[in-house]
Amino acid sequence: MLIKPSLEDLKVIGFNIGRIVIAFGLTMLIPMITGLALAEWGPALDFAITLLICLIVGELLLISCKTNKDLSWGHGLVVTATSWLIAMILGAIPLFYSGHYGSFLDSCFDSMSGIATTGLALIQNLDHLSHAHNMWRHLLMFLGGQGIIVIGLTFLIRGSAGAYRLYVGEAREEKIMPNVIQTARFIWSISFIYLMIGILVLSILFSHMGISLIRSFLHSIWIFMAAYDTGGFTPHSQSILYYHSFMVELVTIAFMILGTLNFSMHFALWSGNSKEFRKNIEVFTLISSISIICVVALVSLIQFSTYSNWIGIFRKGFYQIISAHSGTGFMTLYPSQFNAWGPLGVFAVMLAMALGGSACSTAGGIKALRVGLSIKTLIKNIRSVLSPGGAIIIEKFHHIKDVVLSDKIIRSTLVITLIYIMAYFVGTGIGLFYGYPLQDAAFEAVSACANVGLSVGVTAPTMPNGLKVTYIILMWLGRLEFMSIFALIGFFIAMVRGK
Amino acid sequence: MTNDKIQMTNKLIKSQSLNYLLIKRFIWVLSFGFWISILILPANAAQVSSTDLLNKPDLYNGKIVIFEGEAVGDILENWINVNDGNNAIGIFVREKIALDEISYLGDYKKVGDKLKITGQFNKACAEHGGDLDIHAEHLEVTALGHPINHPFDLSKLYSLLILLGVTVFVYIIKTILHKKK
Known part of the structure; x- marks a missing residue:
């Protein structure tokens, strides 16, 4: 009742x-x-x-x-x-x-x-x-x-x-500190330290490129915020391509990676606990996932001869994958240029967007922790099938501390993962209803729901109002999980x- | 009479030969200008929009194109971004000095200079890490930019004053309620 x-x-x-x-x-x-x-x-x-x-x-x-x-x-x-x-x-x-x-x-x-x-x-x-x-x-x-x-x-x-x-x-x-207020203040404190570093590095870079001092300062704040908070807005219409600078791309890659890390990992980083980095299931899953998806994208870019040299492959291919996986959405190409990546390349970007970054970070998507736990669950099930009847299989993982993979954790992980996948499908379906091709509809729906921001061109002021409302709901749903x-x-x- | 006739005929011949010479020179200048323009602006240079370049990159890749638009943002070393109203395209200028011609760059307070660029289009430039760009061979300012006048919106000011009054009223009510308790 x-x-x-x-x-x-x-x-x-x-x-x-x-x-x-x-x-x-x-x-x-x-x-x-x-x-x-x-x-x-x-x-x-x-x-x-x-x-x-x-x-x-x-x-x-x-x-x-x-x-x-x-x-x-x-x-x-x-x-x-x-x-x-x-x-x-x-x-x-x-x-x-x-x-x-x-x-x-x-x-x-x-x-x-x-x-x-x-x-x-x-x-x-x-x-x-x-x-x-x-x-x-x-x-x-x-x-x-x-x-x-x-x-x-x-x-x-x-x-x-x-x-x-x-x-x-x-x-x-995650309660990084014993008290939730202290945790919130810790999140703000480290973010402000990174903000100061970001402003300093990017300001020097922008002013060296010829941008005036005030604009360099403002651009450095904005680009840092967009990179570290895996947001993806930029002050100009060409996204990061506006700067035509390899160095800006390298610095933003570093901030995108920092932004996609769990705040607990930042705490480990600041307290000098490097062991946590090596043992953490989320970090391992994230690195593995980025590596595999980069290889998939690379195969497609080589197959289609999209870029004539390795620098091009790095600056366009690797950059877009990091941008997608971290949930940022910075682009160093125009939306229509994804057509030159081939279906496998576009699939790699979509997969990176759908999986997303770390839990308790600013990234969206299913999250590396859930992906890691889903794989652990699969391994546990295979082991229990292969074991003699009555054997109890205990699977453990390390995330801040050693944890036994219980049915409760499995259930909550799989439920959220399933809801994400359903939301991706529903968003794609609505895109198809408005007449967009399957690949475009799926790409944009995943991008909205996983809070990424990469686009193949569907998102435009001219798109139907119904689709705008759909993407607003998907962004809201995805961010609050x-x-x-x-x-x-x-x-x-x-x-x-x-x- | 005969001498006069001869003189007249000579004059006519002279003036005709002068006209002929002028016409010849004119044709020569025209043809010279034509070949020079061919050298500066190759005959196959097509006037394109950003939409053409983004939708049909293979068609224009490696070709000389003419692109027009507003210079926006900043001059970034050898780069200037030019927006034709639909998209901004990165223009690489090898001789940085050519960018000194630009007086206004488009932003909130200014309309940027209108530029006409003739150059090679690259859908994935090998020299610049796969950027979609145009390597300018010729850059011309076709219209000078100007400051934008943003008139002060009085209705917004009135709204602000009304809201300020309401805010003060709400805080007075809050204080009264707080004192009552």
Whole structure:
């Protein structure tokens, strides 16, 4: 029997959403200051307006839903799923004001693409976008990548069991530190250290290439955010190809790999625990998967003579595979150029996108940990078939600590993997319904759901609205790994049909 | 009379031969110009759009093309990106000095110079790590860019002031409710 949510349930949800909306709104100070500093008055005004809207909405929720009750698991999931939808709408307001979008739906698409760290874009005339709006597009990825809830946890929400439930709702499970607030602060701390390194390295590189000092500084922030948070937005329409620089490609590869690592691995890295790197199942799976997919892509690129030398194969082939596997979506070629890769090459990119990076990172997709555990499960099953009857097969794996592969872990791993595959199929089906070829429909659906952002050209302002909505839902589902959204759907059903 | 006639005839011949010489020189200049233009702009150079280049890369690969568009972003060493309204294409200019002709680069505050580039198109340039690019042989500024005037939107300013009032009101209500409790 479904139990109808009480008024107190609604208050708990509303109160926590209110705090997150205020935290999200305050981040608009950054693009607003950017606009003011660079004499972009109109854009600065766009962010001031949206900031006030966020403060009003957030404060009204806090006043009307005032409660001291802590969050339950269900509340945490509903708050997370709803906050992301509200963040998409609020984040889309200044984008729409920029005048670079055909409709508010298009700006919502880019807003969700930003916070879900996807990188698919419907923006028009990007080369003439203001610095303030560009700052916002890239900041959306940084906020979404780190986790909107993590922002709230770090700055506004006190430590409690409910805080952990919000954190899990955002597809993060690992407590790197003993307390979830400390974990959230650790995630921010290392991200800021990398940000400083990224700004320094990329600024030097860009200014050496001839870009002015201010633009070098801004580009370095944006490209770092997009690479480390595996987002994929860039300030110009040609993505990373804009820079025509091997060095920029190498540096972004390094940041994409850092971004796709589990935050626990960063903790191991910073605490000098190199043994964890060698033993961790996720790292092993990720390296193996990237290597195998690179070989597959290489075979296809050689078969079709796509590039005439090894540098071309590295700068286009290897780069796109890393971009796809890490879930970034940076491109060093034009979407239509994937046609020259051959079917096997395109399949390799799709496979890399579908598998994705590490759990508890900014990457999307099924995740290396689940892939590794699925393979372990297969091995366990084969061993049990080959063993004499009654033999108990115990399979272990190492992820932070030695863990026995239990039925519970297997079940949760396979369920999420299955849901991802189903979402890929549904997205492909809807693409086919709108008349796109199978390869294109599948490529774009996987790219959206795995929060990658590579495109073969389907994503464009002219694509049908139904497909835009489909990809928005896929990006939302993929980033939150389904459970929060299922909880939200369940909550609404309980509100209507519950007793 | 006869001498006059002879003189007249001579004058006519002279003026005719002068006309003939002028016509000859004109034809020579024309043909010279024609061959020079052939050397500078090969006859098979096709005017193309970015859509042509991206949709039919095999057709234009290795050929001399004429591409027109707006210079956008930054001058990156020997590179300039040129946007024709649909896509931006990377233009590699071997003689960096040719890029000094560009006065405006397109961004939020400026419309960039309109450039006409004649050069070799590469669908996967061997020299530049497989980039799709054009190696410019001739670069010409056909129209000078200009600053963009973004008029201040007063309706947005009014919206801001109204929202500011509402925000203050909400915070006053919050303070009153807090004091009551």
